[in-house]
Amino acid sequence: MGLETKPLSTLHEHASYDVDDFVVPTGREEEWRFTPLRRLRDLHKGAAGDGKVIVDVAAAPEVTVETVSRDDERIGRAYVPADRVSAQAYGSFAQATVVTVRKEVVATEPTVLTMRGEGGVAYGHTTVILEPFAQATVVLEHTGTAAYADNVEFVVGDGASLTVFSLQNWASDAVHLSHQHARLGRDARFKSFTVSLGGGVVRIAPSVAYDAPGGDAELYGIYFADGGQHLEHRLLVDHTQPNCRSRVDYRGALQDEDAHAVWIGDVIIRAEAEGTDTYELNRNLVLTDGTRVDSVPNLEILTGEVAGAGHASASGRLDDQHLFYLQARGIPYDTARRMVVRGFLGQLVEKIDVLDLQERVMAAIDEEIAR
Amino acid sequence: MATLEIRDLHVSVEDKEILRGVDLTVKAGETHAIMGPNGSGKSTLAYAIAGHPKYTVTGGEVLLDGESVLEMSVDARARAGLFLAMQYPVEVPGVSVSNFLRTAVTAVRGEAPKLRDFAKEMRSAMAELQIDPAFAQRNLNEGFSGGEKKRHEILQMEMLKPKVAVLDETDSGLDIDALKVVSEGVNRFRSGDTGVLLITHYTRILRYVKPDFVHVFAAGRIVEQGGPELAELLETEGYEKFTKAGASA
Numbered sequence: 001m002g003l004e005t006k007p008l009s010t011l012h013e014h015a016s017y018d019v020d021d022f023v024v025p026t027g028r029e030e031e032w033r034f035t036p037l038r039r040l041r042d043l044h045k046g047a048a049g050d051g052k053v054i055v056d057v058a059a060a061p062e063v064t065v066e067t068v069s070r071d072d073e074r075i076g077r078a079y080v081p082a083d084r085v086s087a088q089a090y091g092s093f094a095q096a097t098v099v100t101v102r103k104e105v106v107a108t109e110p111t112v113l114t115m116r117g118e119g120g121v122a123y124g125h126t127t128v129i130l131e132p133f134a135q136a137t138v139v140l141e142h143t144g145t146a147a148y149a150d151n152v153e154f155v156v157g158d159g160a161s162l163t164v165f166s167l168q169n170w171a172s173d174a175v176h177l178s179h180q181h182a183r184l185g186r187d188a189r190f191k192s193f194t195v196s197l198g199g200g201v202v203r204i205a206p207s208v209a210y211d212a213p214g215g216d217a218e219l220y221g222i223y224f225a226d227g228g229q230h231l232e233h234r235l236l237v238d239h240t241q242p243n244c245r246s247r248v249d250y251r252g253a254l255q256d257e258d259a260h261a262v263w264i265g266d267v268i269i270r271a272e273a274e275g276t277d278t279y280e281l282n283r284n285l286v287l288t289d290g291t292r293v294d295s296v297p298n299l300e301i302l303t304g305e306v307a308g309a310g311h312a313s314a315s316g317r318l319d320d321q322h323l324f325y326l327q328a329r330g331i332p333y334d335t336a337r338r339m340v341v342r343g344f345l346g347q348l349v350e351k352i353d354v355l356d357l358q359e360r361v362m363a364a365i366d367e368e369i370a371r
Numbered sequence: 372m373a374t375l376e377i378r379d380l381h382v383s384v385e386d387k388e389i390l391r392g393v394d395l396t397v398k399a400g401e402t403h404a405i406m407g408p409n410g411s412g413k414s415t416l417a418y419a420i421a422g423h424p425k426y427t428v429t430g431g432e433v434l435l436d437g438e439s440v441l442e443m444s445v446d447a448r449a450r451a452g453l454f455l456a457m458q459y460p461v462e463v464p465g466v467s468v469s470n471f472l473r474t475a476v477t478a479v480r481g482e483a484p485k486l487r488d489f490a491k492e493m494r495s496a497m498a499e500l501q502i503d504p505a506f507a508q509r510n511l512n513e514g515f516s517g518g519e520k521k522r523h524e525i526l527q528m529e530m531l532k533p534k535v536a537v538l539d540e541t542d543s544g545l546d547i548d549a550l551k552v553v554s555e556g557v558n559r560f561r562s563g564d565t566g567v568l569l570i571t572h573y574t575r576i577l578r579y580v581k582p583d584f585v586h587v588f589a590a591g592r593i594v595e596q597g598g599p600e601l602a603e604l605l606e607t608e609g610y611e612k613f614t615k616a617g618a619s620a
């Protein structure tokens with residue numbers, strides 16, 4: 001482990017465990033051109049891990065959570081870093097968290113890992129393994145502050161089903177760069193919710209690879225960028241196997257000066273991935289002047305035999321017609337605006353099937369709107 | 372006694388004058404029908420009364436009980452007692468009918484109804500309009516058929532109990548059964564000493580909702596008025612002679 005290089009895709013040719021295989025980004029590279037490098041606190045230039053992000057664990061009774069050293073053999077098997085910060089994180093973390101759900105075990109409650117930043121620069125690694133036919137929900141909740149780079153691996157075995165929440169509730173000066181890679185076995189189901197509300201610079205890269213036919217991935221994202229916040233989500237779904245399905249739906253709202261949202265949606269359907277069914281969508285609601293949205297869907301189809309493939313991206317203002325209709329029924333402007341924004345993001349929040357999480361996310365969105 | 376007074380109203384859309392001096396007074400207990408050809412400005416009148424931002428009032432007045440509504444925001448007009456049933460009700464994603472109705476009722480009445488009372492009120496109002504109770508959980512107007520949208524407009528009117536309601540082609544797109552159900556709703560509403568301004572193309576609805584006055588609208592103004600018999604005349608003779616009158620006026 002650590003030396004081999006294997007290409008992840010045509011879009012991310014370069015993958016390596018070794019940070020020196022990647023040049024220090026200048027901001028001109030395709031994968032870095034939207035990211036404010038100056039605000040990364042040198043995570044891309046080999047910053048030493050002088051800080052701390054503490055991991056608190058609340059595991060479901062059926063689930064094993066271990067803290068292991070970096071030479072544990074379960075680490076790094078599902079994912080090879082695809083950019084410099086990811087490789088830096090891979091080479092720098094001291095301890096990793098490994099979550100295991102044994103074969104056919106069904107976890108009765110969510111397993112929550114709280115990553116609490118206590119300042120400084122920190123690197124982390126998390127590996128979640130669902131053995132065949134296991135079922136579990138894992139919550140990664142990020143709070144506090146740090147400049148934090150990490151990699152998360154999700155290994156979803158044959159017939160297993162994993163739901164993941166990554167909640168970015170950081171303090172406003174935090175920097176977080178994360179790769180979250182899922183590998184799906186035969187008929188495996190993977191559902192992820194990425195909710196980015198807090199943090200100064202947040203750059204999350206969820207990716208999905210299929211090891212066998214029948215895999216099903218649903219990737220949902222909700223974000224709310226306030227003044228000065230940079231929230232970036234870079235998705236990659238690599239269909240290498242026949243008859244797999246993927247859905248991507250990311251929605252965000254932006255308000256105030258220099259709120260910046262970036263969404264990159266890369267989907268590749270390779271020649272051998274016949275019968276692929278994929279759709280990706282990104283929508284942004286621009287609430288004030290001074291914000292910026294970069295939304296780039298990219299669908300690469302290398303086979304003639306797809307079951308369905310599409311993408312859409314739309315960014316726009318609050319719809320005057322919506323506001324007029326609500327106001328014409330006596331509802332004051334501020335309330336009408338809140339209802340429309342809430343409705344827009346709420347359609348994704350509704351899909352969160354852990355009730356108290358659903359309520360918490362909705363309440364956090366309400367707070368953002370009221371700001 | 373509520374009175375809506377429209378005096379010499381001029382309205383432009385994108386710098387194009389659409390309404391060219393409309394005078395009309397609707398008193399509580401009266402039902403006025405406005406009939407006129409496509410594009411004559413009927414919806415423009417309705418939207419201007421409601422305060423849609425796209426429509427600019429360039430002259431004249433709109434008074435509700437002597438108070439000018441033109442300075443009021445859209446929502447303040449609704450709270451003052453104006454209601455517009457829209458020709459094309461708007462779909463609002465992610466906002467449920469029940470949440471919307473409760474928020475609107477709270478705003479208009481000035482206090483939140485008790486959840487139980489509200490649920491009961493909504494259910495019975497829906498039942499009278501033969502609306503499936505499951506619609507309460509659906510997103511506002513999203514995926515509703517034309518007729519379902521119109522029935523929901525009347526549902527809102529009945530629950531918000533305005534002083535004066537403007538119904539913009541509420542009858543269009545309704546089959547005969549739905550037309551009867553909606554007409555009954557309008558008749559329930561007008562029995563409560565309220566004013567109704569009914570905009571329509573066809574005399575069909577006027578068989579169920581008998582107007583006290585009929586106005587013919589052409590080229591942005593009222594060109595003829597009379598009683599219910601005027602509607603019959605329009606039915607047999609069409610708008611043509613009035614359109615000419617409007618254009619040359």
Ligand SMILES: Nc1ncnc2c1ncn2[C@@H]1O[C@H](COP(=O)(O)OP(=O)(O)OP(=O)(O)O)[C@@H](O)[C@H]1O
Pocket residue numbers: 384385389407408409410411412413414415416425458
């Ligand atoms: N938002 C708008 N932008 C541009 N033009 C408009 C707009 N609204 C109305 N108009 C124009 O104003 C004129 C009157 O339109 P209005 O909708 O009021 O007619 P109407 O009498 O309600 O017609 P219909 O019977 O078809 O409903 C038309 O020529 C129309 O094209």
Ligand SMILES: [Mg+2]
Pocket residue numbers: 413414415458539540
């Ligand atoms: Mg019209």
